[in-house]
Amino acid sequence: MISLSRLKNYLCNAHITFYVLPxxxxxxxxxxxxxxxxxxxxxTHLIFYSWIxxxxxxxxxxxxxxxxxxxxxxxxRFLFKSEWTIQKSGVHLTHLGVxxxxxxxFYTHVTAREGYMVMGEGATSNVIYAYNNxxxxxxxxxxxxxxxxWGDTLETLPFSMTLNTxxxxxYAGTRTPQNYHxxxxxxxxxxxxxxxxxLNNPLNYRGYNFYQxxxxxxxxxxxxxxxxxxxxxxxxxxxxxxxxxxGLIIHLIFMRRKGSLS
Numbered sequence: 001m002i003s004l005s006r007l008k009n010y011l012c013n014a015h016i017t018f019y020v021l022p023x024x025x026x027x028x029x030x031x032x033x034x035x036x037x038x039x040x041x042x043x044t045h046l047i048f049y050s051w052i053x054x055x056x057x058x059x060x061x062x063x064x065x066x067x068x069x070x071x072x073x074x075x076x077r078f079l080f081k082s083e084w085t086i087q088k089s090g091v092h093l094t095h096l097g098v099x100x101x102x103x104x105x106f107y108t109h110v111t112a113r114e115g116y117m118v119m120g121e122g123a124t125s126n127v128i129y130a131y132n133n134x135x136x137x138x139x140x141x142x143x144x145x146x147x148x149x150w151g152d153t154l155e156t157l158p159f160s161m162t163l164n165t166x167x168x169x170x171y172a173g174t175r176t177p178q179n180y181h182x183x184x185x186x187x188x189x190x191x192x193x194x195x196x197x198x199l200n201n202p203l204n205y206r207g208y209n210f211y212q213x214x215x216x217x218x219x220x221x222x223x224x225x226x227x228x229x230x231x232x233x234x235x236x237x238x239x240x241x242x243x244x245x246x247g248l249i250i251h252l253i254f255m256r257r258k259g260s261l262s
Contacts, residue, residue, distance in 0.1 A: 012081050016073040024066050031063070035199065036177075040213045040227055049109070071102045087258075090251030097243030104236020113230045115154040116213065119163040120223040124187075126161065128228050130154035158206065159188035166215060166222045180215055182224040197226060207231060 031047035038046070047053065050062030061069075078095045082088065115128040130152050161184050168180040181198030186205065197203045203210040213227040 008076065008080060011072060011076040013073070014077065017070060020066055020070045020073070023061070024063070024070065027063050027066065032200070040199075040211050067102065067105075071099070071106075074102070075099060087254050090247045090249070090254060093247030093250060094244050095247075097240040097247060100236055100243065101240035104233040104240065107236070108231050108233035111232045113154065115228050117161070117210070117226040117228055118216075118223055119161065119182075119184075119226075120221060121163050121166055123223075124160050124162040126157040126159065128154045128157065157208065159186060161186055163224055164194070166224045168215065168217075168222075177215075181212060182226070197224075204231070204234075207234060 027047055031043050034043035034047065048063035051065045053060045053062045074095065078092070078099060082092060082095075084092075115130050117125060117128055119125050164183045164185055166180070166182050169178050170176060171178045179199055181196055181201075184195050184197060184203075185192055186195055188206075195203050195205070197210050197212045199212050202212070207230055209229045209231055211227040211229075212224070214225040216223045216225065
């Protein structure tokens with residue numbers, strides 16, 4: 001039976017980060033590439049929001065499992081392997097910032113509300129639809145555009161969005177989309193302003209994140225599908241970034257003083 005002391009020493013081992021961090025980077029690359037062919041929702045849940053990724057009969061750690069192991073290792077080393085001296089204060093601040101960033105991401109993942117918005121060109125909407133077992137029910141187009149529904153209404157936004165144009169770019173000589181984006185007008189009270197949502201370039205507005213997820217084309221009618229999530233941990237990246245930057249500056253100051261004294 002493994003003792004608590006041996007378990008603690010194992011979880012504090014720096015080799016965990018040495019192996020897990022490159023693996024996380026590989027997952028990020030794979031997940032980013034898959035978004036172009038699978039869509040943002042499918043790729044995100046397959047790679048980043050999974051505990052286990054099955055490649056045929058072979059299991060591999062998913063994004064949640066890899067990040068959990070990395071976070072636990074960093075936390076254990078921070079609590080039990082840190083040298084609590086003034087000279088190491090910069091390193092401690094940097095580690096604390098990374099931990100806040102990771103725990104903030106976990107809090108956002110647990111508390112976030114996710115849904116979809118669907119808008120045809122020229123249409124205005126403030127409705128977020130809930131997932132309905134991943135099924136998208138499309139009704140035939142009518143005079144006002146493409147009529148469609150994604151599950152039940154999750155919530156209504158405190159502002160409205162109008163799809164001005166949807167633009168799709170295909171690979172040369174094919175019908176395979178290379179890139180696509182939505183040009184949208186946001187109406188919030190009496191103000192109106194244009195925004196663009198495209199692949200790998202989401203929009204953040206009033207605590208909501210809008211991602212270009214997919215699109216629908218029926219004849220000459222076009223509609224965009226945006227994944228919408230509410231980020232309740234939006235402040236954690238800013239706090240973490242400040243701590244990390246401050247920690248690196250303090251660490252460099254002590255390193256320079258040490259070099260000048262030696």
